[in-house]
Amino acid sequence: MEYVKSSGYGATYTSYNSDAISKVTFYTVSVDYNTHYFAIVCFKKEYSYDCKEYIYKVGSNTKFNYSLNYLNSAGKAFWEYIQPYHKNLGCAPDFK
Numbered sequence: 001m002e003y004v005k006s007s008g009y010g011a012t013y014t015s016y017n018s019d020a021i022s023k024v025t026f027y028t029v030s031v032d033y034n035t036h037y038f039a040i041v042c043f044k045k046e047y048s049y050d051c052k053e054y055i056y057k058v059g060s061n062t063k064f065n066y067s068l069n070y071l072n073s074a075g076k077a078f079w080e081y082i083q084p085y086h087k088n089l090g091c092a093p094d095f096k
Contacts, residue, residue: 001055004029004038013067015074020044022051024070024082026063037062039082043093057088 010025022042029036039058042051062081069077086092 001040001053004040004055010040011063013070013074015070018044018074021074021078024066024074024078026058026066035060039063039066039085041078041082054092055089056082056085056092058082058085 012025014023027038065081
């Protein structure tokens with residue numbers, strides 16, 4: 001996650017009205033002429049102003065789709081566009 005954060009500029013979408021998601025930051029990282037897309041999701045901690053970050057390796061259109069829908073519901077946009085990628089890196093939470 002630190003490598004992704006230090007590799008370039010991230011576009012952050014803050015969710016002020018969400019009960020679960022504080023913000024999502026999307027990164028585009030190039031490694032050996034290959035482009036990779038990541039979303040770092042910051043989930044709110046109960047009874048705290050802090051949040052817990054998880055990284056997802058997502059598709060190239062995920063940022064666009066999320067950006068169009070997160071203001072209506074950050075949670076629904078997360079489930080629709082980011083959560084389907086939860087197994088790619090093996091470090092995202094498994095919600096059941």
